[in-house]
Amino acid sequence: MTNIRRAMAVALPAAAALAFSATPAQAGVGIYCTGEANCGTFYYNSNLSGSRTTFTGSGGINGSIRDLAGYKFLDSGAGQGTPVKNGAASFYNGSPTPTTIFFNSGHNGPCDTIAAYTNANRLVNTYNENASLWFGASGSNCYKFN
Template sequence: MTNIRRALVVALPAAAALAFSVTPAQASVGIHCTGDASCGTFWYNSGQNGSRTSFTGTGGINGSIKDLAGYKFLDSGAGQGTPVKNGAASFYNGSGAPTTIFYNSGWNGPCDTVAAYTVANQLVNTYNDNASFAFGASGSNCYKFN
């Protein structure tokens, strides 16, 4: 085995483990919203059914998720353990300001904006195509849930 091959055999598994263990410092993930922080819950199925995962943050881009890759539905029910990215059908905004869900990572593309303390029983522009979201954001040209 060449030195290059040997290095790749050691480096690739380590890089893969690192890529899937990093999480944003400004947001926390769980099943329920807690405290007074900005909070949003994604559900695997429409109508707030199936497994869910809640994100809490500080509000604004600093507490938002630029890429949902690596996050999974945590609660019991249909979809438990599957990725949240491109897998959510409904959303609850437990924040006092709008939250916008984006089709693409990096807060880009078609979007759905959910008003404060509002349920989106079935996402429109990001139904099973959700890649990022921003607390306190009201995207332009988004479908609006009021």
């Protein structure tokens, strides 16, 4: 019995630590909006042209992407295979709430907020300098697309 108690004394705190260290749900990535509540598409070129990558997810911080590093433009066309981070010229917000794109990772710096179901044919503050995305956020001091 003593060995079992010692094993439990070690195992339970370790299991509790794992339970509380889980990362929040991440946004999905693809080419199209597929019925998710929040959906936003980055385009390589202005006027919603060139290659694109679509992100989907829940609202709030769990649906955000703190760093676009590692994501690439997926669809055929100009820019396919190049990084999305610091590479997007336009954006479509297919969400029922505003979506904000930030210049820096971690939702910092200059930003563009795109109203629900609105095109940003040429990003202003984050044109080719986009590093993070937040569904359901309307950043302060952002350029507003209505």
